[in-house]
Every structure is written in structure tokens, then in C-alpha cells.
Amino acid sequence: MQTIQANGYEVVFNQHGYEVLNALLPEKKYSKIFILADTITSEYCLPLFLQQLATETAIEIIEFETGEAFKNIETCVEIWNVLTELGADRKSLMINVGGGVVTDLGGFVASTFKRGIDFINVPTTLLSMVDASVGGKNGIDLGNLKNQIGIINVPQLVLIDTDYLDTLPxxxxxxxxxxxxxxxxxxxxxxxxxxxxxxxxxxxxxxxxxxxxxxxxxxxxxxxxxxxxxxxxxxxxxxxxxxxxxxxxxxxxxxxxxxxxxxxxxxxxxxxxxxxxxxxxxxxxxxxxxxxxxxxxxxxxxxxxxxxxxxxxxxxxxxxxxxxxxxxxxxxxxxxxxxxxxxxxxxxxxxxxxx
Structure with missing residues (x-):
């Protein structure tokens, strides 16, 4: 499938997507890569993603609990603290591997940490592939109110690999x-x-x-x-x-x-x-x-x-x-x-x- 040119970034697909990703990382000279996943995608999707990732840059994995109930400011604070403890700087990259909760929250966390670090989205659910992949909307819920806090900020890249759909109920x-x-x-x-x-x-x-x-x-x-x-x-x-x-x-x-x-x-x-x-x-x-x-x-x-x-x-x-x-x-x-x-x-x- 051909690359889709979005506003300020590309949406790339399947095996070609990993080739584009692996070429982008050395070009950008990131100081450290942080991969964000929830507990489910960490178990079922992250092993597949890591097999395809080729980089010599240091990688840290950050995991949070699965579910809309954790798409909130408390989770963001925890992740900001972990980024700080692990020495993230303005040249760090966050790769969000997961469904819409992961990409929405991860994009928001990255966009606000040290006034913004680069992020890449790897949607792993059908919903996040066709919805969260385009538009640059990042955000969290306020109590039970959906997406009340957020910003519009685009990723460096979106990688859609439909093999992840095999992991979905x-x-x-x-x-x-x-x-x-x-x-x-x-x-x-x-x-x-x-x-x-x-x-x-x-x-x-x-x-x-x-x-x-x-x-x-x-x-x-x-x-x-x-x-x-x-x-x-x-x-x-x-x-x-x-x-x-x-x-x-x-x-x-x-x-x-x-x-x-x-x-x-x-x-x-x-x-x-x-x-x-x-x-x-x-x-x-x-x-x-x-x-x-x-x-x-x-x-x-x-x-x-x-x-x-x-x-x-x-x-x-x-x-x-x-x-x-x-x-x-x-x-x-x-x-x-x-x-x-x-x-x-x-x-x-x-x-x-x-x-």
C-alpha cells in the first residue's frame, strides 16, 4: 500500500513502514527512545514491534494499565515522572504502540514533556488505525468526560501494520x-x-x-x-x-x-x-x-x-x-x-x- 501524505507527516504501512521507521531513527539522531504500551499491547504487540525495530539508540519501555479508565492526568504524571527519572531530554523520542488510549495519551504526554518531544504512533487496533492515525488529536479524559484535555500536534510518523489485528478479540x-x-x-x-x-x-x-x-x-x-x-x-x-x-x-x-x-x-x-x-x-x-x-x-x-x-x-x-x-x-x-x-x-x- 502506498504511503499517505498527511499534514506534516506520513502514514506508512506494513513491512515498508518498518523500513521507513528504521531509516528515520538514525537520521533524527535521537538521544534515547521510549516505547509506551499498555499491559495488553506490551504482551501481545510489543514483541512483534521489537523484532522489526533496528536501532543502536538506547531503548526504555514504559508500561501502564490497560483501559479508558487510565486515560487521565494521573497516568500522565506517572509517565512524566518516569521519563524524568530515566533521563529523557528534548532529543528523546516516544513511540506509542497500542490502541487509541495509548496513542491519544502518549501523544499528549510527548507533546507536553519539556514543551514537546517527538513521537511516533504505531496503532495496533482497527479503531486506532482508521481513527487515531490521522489528525493529530492527542488528549486525555477529565473524570468520565471524554477527551476534555488535549492538543492538536502531529507525530513524526504513523506506522500501520495490519498483522497486529491478529491479536485482537x-x-x-x-x-x-x-x-x-x-x-x-x-x-x-x-x-x-x-x-x-x-x-x-x-x-x-x-x-x-x-x-x-x-x-x-x-x-x-x-x-x-x-x-x-x-x-x-x-x-x-x-x-x-x-x-x-x-x-x-x-x-x-x-x-x-x-x-x-x-x-x-x-x-x-x-x-x-x-x-x-x-x-x-x-x-x-x-x-x-x-x-x-x-x-x-x-x-x-x-x-x-x-x-x-x-x-x-x-x-x-x-x-x-x-x-x-x-x-x-x-x-x-x-x-x-x-x-x-x-x-x-x-x-x-x-x-x-x-x-
């Missing part, structure tokens, strides 16, 4: 499909239709779909790096999806949702809202709902869940002047930005989802 692989479905819905109807029958797809198809998904997101981000316009389209499904994800994360009586599971529900709910606002036809909404439900199981919502979910919308980082802003579909393959939606319509969307 099925539910994690499925989670990544949500962002791929989203890319088709907001930008490319032909791409969306390729997911009509997942049973016919093989691993070679998945490689191509991943590549095409990165291309779509990259095209959007290149037009609008700082999210003032078209990049807001990438938030489709995320306004309600993030609120759902945050609510289930903080609620002891609820099963914690994977990001893609929450976003899948968010896309159905927001598609219903688009239909009610005459942006989607009934037939388009039915096609979207059916397509997503073919991949993801429905989430069980009780009546008492809706009020706290709506309350969490107040903290959505896309809000402006106290108004909740939605990116809704305007037909399949297009979006309508900065859409306001009242609570009555959101409640109607949940009622339809539950039916």
Missing part, C-alpha cells in the same frame, strides 16, 4: 468498524455500500478498506486541520455516542462500552434526528439503521438513563456559546454541520432506537 475488531462505517456515511456513499455484506469480506478486503478509510479521514483533515469547518463532519455519531460512552463508563450498574459500540448507537440516534429534520429520507434512515445493526448489537437503555445522558451533552467539547452542536447526515455521503437539536427530538430518537 472479535469485539475489539468490530469496534473499529464503527469509524469505517462513519467515514462512508459522511463522505463516500460507495465506500459505505461496501459494508452491505460483511460475510463476503476477507482479510485482503479489510486491508484495502482500512487504507481507504485513512484516505477519507486524511482528505477531510487536510481541508480543515483545526476543526473550524468540514472536519466537524467527523463528529457524526459522537455527540450522543460520547455521552453514552461516558455514562456507561461511570455507572457501576452498566457494562462499560467499547468506543465503537457507543458510536454505533450514536450514529443510529443521530440518523433518526437527521430524518426528522428532513435531511435523510425514511429509506436512507432504514438503510443506515439496518446496516449498523447488522454489525453491532443494540444497547439496552432504560428510561432513567436518558436524563443523565442528556446532562452529559452539556460538556461536549463541540458546544459553542452554550449550544449543543451536532454534525448530521445530509443524505448518505454528505453532512450538515452546526445543527441544533432540542431534547424532545433526542428523546424521540431514543424511543425509536429502543423499538
Amino acid at each position: 472479535k469485539e475489539q475488531l468490530r469496534s473499529g468498524l464503527a469509524e469505517m462505517l462513519k467515514h462512508g456515511l459522511i463522505y463516500d456513499k460507495a465506500y459505505w455500500t461496501q459494508f452491505a455484506d460483511l460475510s463476503t469480506l476477507d482479510l485482503a478486503d479489510l486491508d484495502t478498506l482500512i487504507y481507504d478509510s485513512v484516505v477519507i479521514k486524511n482528505k477531510i483533515v487536510q481541508q480543515d486541520p483545526t476543526e473550524k469547518g468540514i472536519r466537524k463532519a467527523l463528529n457524526f455519531g459522537h455527540t450522543l455516542g460520547h455521552a453514552i460512552e461516558s455514562y456507561f463508563l461511570e455507572n457501576e450498574n452498566k457494562k462499560t462500552l467499547l468506543h465503537g459500540e457507543a458510536i454505533a448507537a450514536g450514529m443510529i440516534l443521530e440518523s433518526y434526528i437527521a430524518m426528522e429534520k428532513n435531511l435523510l429520507t425514511d429509506a436512507e434512515y432504514s438503510e443506515i439503521k439496518r446496516g449498523i445493526q447488522n454489525v453491532f448489537e443494540d444497547i439496552i437503555f432504560e428510561k432513567r438513563d436518558l436524563a443523565p445522558i442528556l446532562e452529559l451533552l452539556i460538556h461536549d467539547k463541540k458546544n459553542e456559546y452554550g449550544t449543543i452542536q451536532f454534525a448530521l447526515l445530509d443524505g448518505i455521503g454528505k453532512t450538515a454541520l452546526n445543527q441544533t437539536v432540542d431534547n424532545e427530538l433526542i428523546n424521540m430518537a431514543f424511543e425509536d432506537y429502543k423499538s
Whole structure:
């Protein structure tokens, strides 16, 4: 697969990616390399990565606990302290090997340590390959509020090796499909239709779909790096999806949702809202709902869940002047930005989802 030119860096793939990485390291003359991984990627992915890494620069491995619950400032402080204790300086490099939590948090840690050191992302989950790989968003959660603290800063390189997908459980692989479905819905109807029958797809198809998904997101981000316009389209499904994800994360009586599971529900709910606002036809909404439900199981919502979910919308980082802003579909393959939606319509969307 060809290298993708992003804003200020390259996205490289599979074996060629390691060749590019191993050529970059001596060129940059780093003083020390720090590899960040969580406990799961340290066990399953790091051995594969280290086999491919060729460098004479000293390497230190930093590990932290797996899970969204550890994507917080406390983890950052621990890692900053370890970097300091191990003698990291401005010429050090951080390589983040893992899913979206690792690359989001690792990019934030690197971007703020000594006012910024270089970092490279090696996403190991489908979700992080098609989402966190492009755009330069780095950040952490504030309590249960998703990605409230962060910056936009690009890595030196992103290396996508689809061999890491062999280490994923099925539910994690499925989670990544949500962002791929989203890319088709907001930008490319032909791409969306390729997911009509997942049973016919093989691993070679998945490689191509991943590549095409990165291309779509990259095209959007290149037009609008700082999210003032078209990049807001990438938030489709995320306004309600993030609120759902945050609510289930903080609620002891609820099963914690994977990001893609929450976003899948968010896309159905927001598609219903688009239909009610005459942006989607009934037939388009039915096609979207059916397509997503073919991949993801429905989430069980009780009546008492809706009020706290709506309350969490107040903290959505896309809000402006106290108004909740939605990116809704305007037909399949297009979006309508900065859409306001009242609570009555959101409640109607949940009622339809539950039916």
C-alpha cells in the first residue's frame, strides 16, 4: 500500500513502514527512545514491534494499565515522572504502540514533556488505525468526560501494520468498524455500500478498506486541520455516542462500552434526528439503521438513563456559546454541520432506537 501524505507527516504501512521507521531513527539522531504500551499491547504487540525495530539508540519501555479508565492526568504524571527519572531530554523520542488510549495519551504526554518531544504512533487496533492515525488529536479524559484535555500536534510518523489485528478479540475488531462505517456515511456513499455484506469480506478486503478509510479521514483533515469547518463532519455519531460512552463508563450498574459500540448507537440516534429534520429520507434512515445493526448489537437503555445522558451533552467539547452542536447526515455521503437539536427530538430518537 502506498504511503499517505498527511499534514506534516506520513502514514506508512506494513513491512515498508518498518523500513521507513528504521531509516528515520538514525537520521533524527535521537538521544534515547521510549516505547509506551499498555499491559495488553506490551504482551501481545510489543514483541512483534521489537523484532522489526533496528536501532543502536538506547531503548526504555514504559508500561501502564490497560483501559479508558487510565486515560487521565494521573497516568500522565506517572509517565512524566518516569521519563524524568530515566533521563529523557528534548532529543528523546516516544513511540506509542497500542490502541487509541495509548496513542491519544502518549501523544499528549510527548507533546507536553519539556514543551514537546517527538513521537511516533504505531496503532495496533482497527479503531486506532482508521481513527487515531490521522489528525493529530492527542488528549486525555477529565473524570468520565471524554477527551476534555488535549492538543492538536502531529507525530513524526504513523506506522500501520495490519498483522497486529491478529491479536485482537472479535469485539475489539468490530469496534473499529464503527469509524469505517462513519467515514462512508459522511463522505463516500460507495465506500459505505461496501459494508452491505460483511460475510463476503476477507482479510485482503479489510486491508484495502482500512487504507481507504485513512484516505477519507486524511482528505477531510487536510481541508480543515483545526476543526473550524468540514472536519466537524467527523463528529457524526459522537455527540450522543460520547455521552453514552461516558455514562456507561461511570455507572457501576452498566457494562462499560467499547468506543465503537457507543458510536454505533450514536450514529443510529443521530440518523433518526437527521430524518426528522428532513435531511435523510425514511429509506436512507432504514438503510443506515439496518446496516449498523447488522454489525453491532443494540444497547439496552432504560428510561432513567436518558436524563443523565442528556446532562452529559452539556460538556461536549463541540458546544459553542452554550449550544449543543451536532454534525448530521445530509443524505448518505454528505453532512450538515452546526445543527441544533432540542431534547424532545433526542428523546424521540431514543424511543425509536429502543423499538
